[in-house]
Amino acid sequence: MISLYKHPVYAILKGTYKKELLRLIVLERKPSIRLRSYELLNLHLPPSHPISSALLDEISLLHSGNFGEQRVDHAIQHFSSNSFLIFQNAVFPFSGETIQIDHLCLTPFFALIIETKNMKGHLKLNKESGQMYREKDGKVQCFLHPVLQVERQQEGLEYLFTGIGCTLPIYKLVVFTHPEVFLQAEGTHPLLPPEICRFEQLTVRVRSLLREHNKSHLKECDLQELSQTLLNNMIPDRFYDVMKRFGLSQSDLASGVWCNECKQLSMKWLSLRWRCTLCKRTDNNAYKRSIEAYFRFISPALTNKEARQFLGVDSPDTMRRHLHSMNLKTVGNCRSRKYLSPFH
Numbered sequence: 001m002i003s004l005y006k007h008p009v010y011a012i013l014k015g016t017y018k019k020e021l022l023r024l025i026v027l028e029r030k031p032s033i034r035l036r037s038y039e040l041l042n043l044h045l046p047p048s049h050p051i052s053s054a055l056l057d058e059i060s061l062l063h064s065g066n067f068g069e070q071r072v073d074h075a076i077q078h079f080s081s082n083s084f085l086i087f088q089n090a091v092f093p094f095s096g097e098t099i100q101i102d103h104l105c106l107t108p109f110f111a112l113i114i115e116t117k118n119m120k121g122h123l124k125l126n127k128e129s130g131q132m133y134r135e136k137d138g139k140v141q142c143f144l145h146p147v148l149q150v151e152r153q154q155e156g157l158e159y160l161f162t163g164i165g166c167t168l169p170i171y172k173l174v175v176f177t178h179p180e181v182f183l184q185a186e187g188t189h190p191l192l193p194p195e196i197c198r199f200e201q202l203t204v205r206v207r208s209l210l211r212e213h214n215k216s217h218l219k220e221c222d223l224q225e226l227s228q229t230l231l232n233n234m235i236p237d238r239f240y241d242v243m244k245r246f247g248l249s250q251s252d253l254a255s256g257v258w259c260n261e262c263k264q265l266s267m268k269w270l271s272l273r274w275r276c277t278l279c280k281r282t283d284n285n286a287y288k289r290s291i292e293a294y295f296r297f298i299s300p301a302l303t304n305k306e307a308r309q310f311l312g313v314d315s316p317d318t319m320r321r322h323l324h325s326m327n328l329k330t331v332g333n334c335r336s337r338k339y340l341s342p343f344h
């Protein structure tokens with residue numbers, strides 16, 4: 001067991017540890033594939049499409065969520081040490097589905113799940129009904145109570161721990177990161193559940209947990225081993241089926257190559273350059289976004305002809321050069337050659 005005065009957190013308070021020794025982020029947050037898919041879909045969806053406005057709302061929500069997660073990443077990274085390991089956005093299998101944990105901290109004393117919510121406004125939380133409500137623009141929006149959400153993550157992690165013989169206790173926190181949030185408990189319990197806090201309280205809560213739960217269940221080397229086992233059990237965040245999510249088919253998508261300046265599919269291959277037909281701007285990598293969109297939304301394999309139809313290119317030789325420059329894996333030869341998606 002590590003005594004409190006030798007505890008890394010105590011050392012931070014005393015300023016006796018060098019900061020670089022304390023950085024130990026096992027798994028770093030990567031750009032969200034879901035957000036990337038939504039933004040790419042938005043480029044190929046006509047603005048008049050019935051789901052356009054819902055898609056823009058979801059993009060805005062995901063950006064806001066990312067902002068909250070990054071605030072929490074920054075706040076807790078100061079705790080990181082050989083005995084405080086951090087996973088950012090960890091996804092594990094659980095009961096035929098998955099659990100996604102925004103922040104997972106592993107210490108010799110406990111594991112801590114932190115769920116981040118970057119919602120603003122007046123939120124009413126009712127644990128008995130299992131719901132959270134917000135009034136916005138005269139409408140009531142209803143969400144799953146975040147403690148129930150994080151309890152499912154806890155259950156999934158417990159299941160995983162049991163499977164690998166780990167007896168580390170698991171605690172959980174839900175952090176509301178938006179400065180303009182007002183939290184109110186509803187139902188027979190007048191107080192918010194103890195797992196819920198505002199961003200400003202987060203580091204105090206983590207320090208309290210470390211003070212209150214200082215019985216060591218693991219040695220430092222066992223903690224490293226547990227961390228590696230969890231990494232081996234993780235599901236990589238590689239593909240998100242956005243077409244299924246919104247019930248779309250290929251006929252919903254507009255073909256072409258996007259101009260970042262005009263915000264339209266207005267680029268054409270002209271005089272050996274990808275050039276916008278409206279603003280004349282050139283961007284020789286612009287076609288890669290359209291190829292990615294084809295792979296993500298239409299098919300994980302495409303032929304030269306399919307690529308030409310989607311990008312609006314006439315010459316098979318030009319298209320072949322573009323596809324080769326992307327270093328894609330291929331199957332088949334000559335006319336039957338298919339280029340394979342690196343995203344599946």
Ligand SMILES: [Zn+2]
Nearest residue numbers: 259262276279
């Ligand atoms: Zn343009």
